[in-house]
Amino acid sequence: MKKYFAELFGTFWLVFGGCGSAIFAAGYPELGIGFVGVSLAFGLTVLTMAYAVGHVSGAHFNPAVSIGLWAGGKFEAKELIPYIISQLAGAILAASALYFIVSGKADFESIGGFAANGYGELSPGKYSMQSAFLAEFLLTMFFLLIILGSTYPKAPKGFAGIAIGLALTLIHLISIPITNTSVNPARSMSQAIFAGGEYLTQSWLFWLAPIAGAIVAGLIHKALFSKD
Numbered sequence: 001m002k003k004y005f006a007e008l009f010g011t012f013w014l015v016f017g018g019c020g021s022a023i024f025a026a027g028y029p030e031l032g033i034g035f036v037g038v039s040l041a042f043g044l045t046v047l048t049m050a051y052a053v054g055h056v057s058g059a060h061f062n063p064a065v066s067i068g069l070w071a072g073g074k075f076e077a078k079e080l081i082p083y084i085i086s087q088l089a090g091a092i093l094a095a096s097a098l099y100f101i102v103s104g105k106a107d108f109e110s111i112g113g114f115a116a117n118g119y120g121e122l123s124p125g126k127y128s129m130q131s132a133f134l135a136e137f138l139l140t141m142f143f144l145l146i147i148l149g150s151t152y153p154k155a156p157k158g159f160a161g162i163a164i165g166l167a168l169t170l171i172h173l174i175s176i177p178i179t180n181t182s183v184n185p186a187r188s189m190s191q192a193i194f195a196g197g198e199y200l201t202q203s204w205l206f207w208l209a210p211i212a213g214a215i216v217a218g219l220i221h222k223a224l225f226s227k228d
Contacts, residue, residue, distance in 0.1 A: 004086040006057035010049040011090030014061050015187050018042035019115040020098055022180075039172035042181070047165025054161060062184040063087055064210035068144035071218025073226070074151075084186075091190035099194050116191035116199040117182040117206050125177035132179045133209045139171045140183045140213030141220075148221040182206040183213075 021041035025033045033041070050059040058075075060066045063084040069075035095114075102111060113122070119132035127135075146167040150160040168183075175181045182188040188206035192199040 003057035004082055006053035007060060007083055007086040008090035008093075010053050010057070010059060010061040011087040011186055012094040013049050014042070014045040014184070015091045015094035015190055016097060017045035019095070019187070019191055020101075022115040023098060023102055035176045036173065038176065039169045039181075042172050043165040043167075043169030046168050047161050050161030050164060057083075059161070059164075061087060061090075061186075062210075063186055063207075064140050064184060064214040065144065065147060067211050068140075068214030068218045069148070071215040072144070072148050072221045073218075074148065087186040088189060091186040092193065095190035095194050111194060113180075113199070114191050114195040115180065116195040117180045117188045118199055118202050119179060119205060120202075122198055122202060123178060124180055127178045129205065133205055135175050135178045136182055136206065136209035137213040137216075139175055139181075140210040141217040143167055143171060143183055144214045144217030145221060148217065149225065152226065179206070183210050185210055 018038070018041050021033060022038045025041075026035075026038050046059070046061065049061065053059060058069075060069070060083060066075060066080055066083045066087070070077055070080055098114070099111060102108065102114075116122075119127060119129045123132060143164075147160075147164055149155060150163040171183055172181045175183075185207040188203055192203040192206075
């Protein structure tokens with residue numbers, strides 16, 4: 001059970017730290033951390049937890065990552081469901097904690113978008129569904145290629161967490177204006193549950209596009225980079 005708890009805690013930290021930075025720290029005039037700060041926060045959550053519990057569970061913290069590693073031959077199919085359940089549980093617990101905290105603000109009226117992902121009118125830059133899908137597909141695909149490459153036996157040892165954390169930072173720098181950045185179905189689902197409405201009905205895209213991108217990355221890595 002240790003690896004399932006590691007996935008739960010790691011995903012909790014990702015959602016609490018990443019989405020929490022967007023909810024609490026990004027909006028203050030002049031003092032807010034903005035897109036760059038939120039991007040760095042997401043990257044730091046993965047970097048820190050990769051070293052904290054990566055030796056226990058592999059530090060997936062993301063259903064798309066687990067599925068992509070399986071497609072690349074680096075993860076057993078029998079572990080997929082337990083890992084995804086653990087990741088969803090961690091994400092929903094984090095979203096619950098964020099809701100409890102934000103609702104305790106003196107002038108609280110509504111959680112608003114709650115750092116949820118969306119396209120069309122729910123996209124920060126009002127990008128279309130097609131734009132959102134392609135962005136999430138490509139960004140997740142490259143994220144998995146970086147994960148698979150940096151953890152490959154011939155890669156430099158001990159630096160995978162840094163490469164993966166910086167990759168997630170870069171991904172957010174690119175795509176916060178497009179979809180508020182998902183590349184992680186658990187992160188998207190947890191926020192959509194609380195934001196409700198169209199955020200929830202649009203959540204299908206933030207399952208389908210990242211998982212499709214992850215599978216393609218796994219197959220590319222298996223075919224081109226791990227023949228030996």
